[in-house]
Amino acid sequence: MLIQYKQYYLHQRPKGPTTDSDVKVRTVEVYSLAEGQLLIKNEYFSLDPAIRGWMDDVPSYMPPIVLGDVIRSSTVGTVVDSKHPDFSAGDMVYGLNGWEEYSLSDGYFLTKVPQDNQFPLHYYLSVFGAVGLTAYFGIHDTAELKAGDTLLMSAAAGAVGSLGGQLAKNMGCHVVGMAGTDDKCQWLMDDLGFDAVINYKTESGNLSAAIAAACPDGVDVYFDNVGGEILDAALLNINSNARIVFCGSISTYNASEPVPGPYNWWQVLAKSAVVKGFLVSNYFEQFETGAGALAQLLTEDKIQFKYEIVDGFDNTLTAFHKLFDGSNTGKLMLKV
Template structure:
């Protein structure tokens, strides 16, 4: 059987050069070009279609990493990516297959078959969705809300970073489960989208609302039963102030502090005692065994339009750093992805 012509083998990868102490910038990174080797038996070459940028990656740039092991200096960073198989020496993969991997931050790569997850044929029509609503952020929203926070129908759920890749799914899943949902976002556009498209009951623009506790009490007059925590600092403080007895906090992230040496302070933690609140941190990589249950419920919701997604697509491997930085300056809307090639 004749081999096809070898595909392009020049790969471009983002390396971490030094660990940022504050907001990352170009000097902390470098794009490195290298030639991929010939495939060995069992290996597959993938050309990436979309790369994911996610807030957790900031934690991995620290020496004492959060969420997963620290990125090594002078190595390609990793992250979610959807790509297309272009050459295969493994029987389970054929050119044209769409695959999910953790080999992001690069345009192409060679991997062993066990590093790849084959996606259904339909994924070719919406590959980036597997980095967002049907991928890690969607699973984070689903598991964190339903298994960690455990809202009951009729309860009020408050979601920070509510139009983000995780937050928008939390909002919509909570609505589908019969909850009243209040979101916090940083622009009126994002607020309007949540209200008009996602059916969220009330949205706060935290940049213009004045006192966040007062705004939350107004938006949630019956108090907050569940807080899905993506932001920390002022948002956590306000959520505690507005929370009902026996409230639950799913602590998914605290992005407001990711670029500071120390996090944002919170000084009303005594309310955790007084209101008998349960605050539970989680990291979704501990719970990938929930993926099947998640997709069984989520895919029909997406197909029926019950759950909507927004993306900000950055174009080309060179834009990956801008895409990542957009997570911290609010310049993205929904899930930020990088389109390759």
């Protein structure tokens, strides 16, 4: 036998938050590599809100995870053995694999970390990975922002939101962030230079007025990461010809019943607004350009970002829940 390793697989589809009856651990044995295969020792894997969506049996931009399959996730690691012409032992690689200690890959959707890389390896799951590129292309392209616009960002202290807000600040926009704790709001104002912040939990029930106060000229772009009651409050504050970037809907991912709303959808018509569904994978051809631009901004100290690395394979599910109770601080990853 070549190797034995542990992986998380989907045993049953969760109803509500994921439990260890839904996602279980098993040991996989690999006896040899077939031609075209390689074996990766994963150093980190990514914990993303989208993974919860892939556990449901609903049509989406990717097929649902099949019952019995490994939990799909981005990983970064080292090639330990290869029968693939493009990869050799020792290469550092990142791509779509799974919550597992090792990944057997055919090279599909796998990219080499540049040989002259000077950043920590886990940056390829965070600022140079899907969340960094989501912020980059969402703000620089989909949002059609221009200097002087007001951008309202939800889940603003998270991985996508905190980077996206800073990119919009760099473009000369008035940036307002919504987050779930005073500490997160303080960080957005003091360290990231947001113009105003709203703690959506303490302002619950008063959200529309809080947005109106923080956005005296109305909202030109609402970058929606959460859906639900925040989307409804944002809709009541959009300007004519506003753009709504529909990037995510985390408030609904753990719902066990269909979620009604948005209730203020009429505002899209009333304000001739444009709602754009955003999918980072649509920018695949430009990933290298985006990652290069983000690396440059980091080097020039024009953006900062937070990440949280939870240590230990066995802590994966506990860590995953942090995304949904808001206790993660920045891009959440697991160190295998």
